[in-house]
Amino acid sequence: MKNMNLAEAQLKKRISLNSNFQNIQVETFIKIIDKYINNYNNRKVLEIGCSYGFWLNLLYSNYKFKLYGIDIDNFLAPSLNDKVKFIKANGCNLPFKENTFDMVYSIDVIEHIKNDALFLTENYRVLKKNGIAILGTPNKNRLSAIIKKLLFHPNKYPLKIKDKIFGYVIHIREYNLRDLIKIVKKTKFKILEILPIYLGFTDYFDKIYIAYPKSFFKYLAQFWFVVLKK
Numbered sequence: 001m002k003n004m005n006l007a008e009a010q011l012k013k014r015i016s017l018n019s020n021f022q023n024i025q026v027e028t029f030i031k032i033i034d035k036y037i038n039n040y041n042n043r044k045v046l047e048i049g050c051s052y053g054f055w056l057n058l059l060y061s062n063y064k065f066k067l068y069g070i071d072i073d074n075f076l077a078p079s080l081n082d083k084v085k086f087i088k089a090n091g092c093n094l095p096f097k098e099n100t101f102d103m104v105y106s107i108d109v110i111e112h113i114k115n116d117a118l119f120l121t122e123n124y125r126v127l128k129k130n131g132i133a134i135l136g137t138p139n140k141n142r143l144s145a146i147i148k149k150l151l152f153h154p155n156k157y158p159l160k161i162k163d164k165i166f167g168y169v170i171h172i173r174e175y176n177l178r179d180l181i182k183i184v185k186k187t188k189f190k191i192l193e194i195l196p197i198y199l200g201f202t203d204y205f206d207k208i209y210i211a212y213p214k215s216f217f218k219y220l221a222q223f224w225f226v227v228l229k230k
Contacts, residue, residue: 007052010165011077014054017164021202021222024211025107026058028197028225029134033063033103036132036192036227040064043102046126048091048119049109053080060084068101070094092118096126103127107136111171117186124187127230133189135226140174143220144201177219180226189228196221 014022037043041064047056050069053076059065060083069076070089080086089095091106092115104123113119123133139145145155159171175183177194184191196218200209213221 007075008077008079010052011054011057011079014052014165015057019164019202020200020206020209021198024198025136025223027211028195029055029058029105029107029136030062032134032193032195032225032227036229037103042066044068044100045103045105046070046094046096046101048094048104048106048123049112050084050086051075052077053084055105055107056080056084065103092122094122094126098125099128100126101128101131103132103134105134105136107134108138110135110137111174112169114172116173116183120183120187120189123228124189124230129230131230132192133228133230135224135228137180137224137226138171138174139196139219139221139224140176140179141219142222143199144222146220175224177224180224184226184228189230192227192229193225195225195227196223197225198222 043065045059045065046068048070050056050071053069056067056069057080059067067084069084069086072090074086074088076086087095091113104127110116110119127133148154157173161169161171163169180194196213198209198211199213199217199221
């Protein structure tokens with residue numbers, strides 16, 4: 001019960017956070033869905049690494065999807081129990097048949113996975129033909145990381161990061177643009193888009209930022225959204 005109450009509190013905290021970075025993440029995620037998912041009703045959608053359910057709650061509030069969530073532990077907020085079918089499982093061994101989902105997504109997950117190629121292969125396997133996968137992950141060469149490198153304090157992996165919701169988390173690795181393309185090429189996925197978002201700092205000078213940096217500056221963005229098609 002204590003863990004369930006904590007999950008509900010985390011969901012409410014994330015919803016109320018209202019940071020510029022989070023708002024741009026949400027805006028971009030919705031734009032991708034509206035662009036690539038036709039006929040919203042009854043589409044089967046899976047979140048891998050759903051945790052307490054922020055993104056599932058967002059989808060439930062905006063679309064009529066059949067929602068599924070998996071995580072290595074059951075930490076889904078109780079308010080989502082009747083809205084989402086949750087299964088305790090590992091993202092590298094999904095408990096679903098081939099060609100099950102219209103969309104699969106994971107946000108802030110792949111950087112925690114040891115076998116990232118297998119993780120993407122499992123995404124591909126459970127998607128229907130022409131299904132869409134959305135991958136959200138931090139940019140290894142984000143502006144703050146480059147500045148740290150110039151100050152002779154480069155990020156070292158595994159990287160311990162303080163999160164506003166979870167406390168400290170560990171990134172096994174992170175990805176620059178070349179890394180993302182390289183890992184996707186190990187699968188059968190087709191890359192539709194790689195979207196860089198948020199050039200700025202999430203903790204300091206939060207009002208000074210570019211939501212969608214262009215040209216060279218895209219390589220310094222905070223975060224990548226990768227859109228893939230089976």
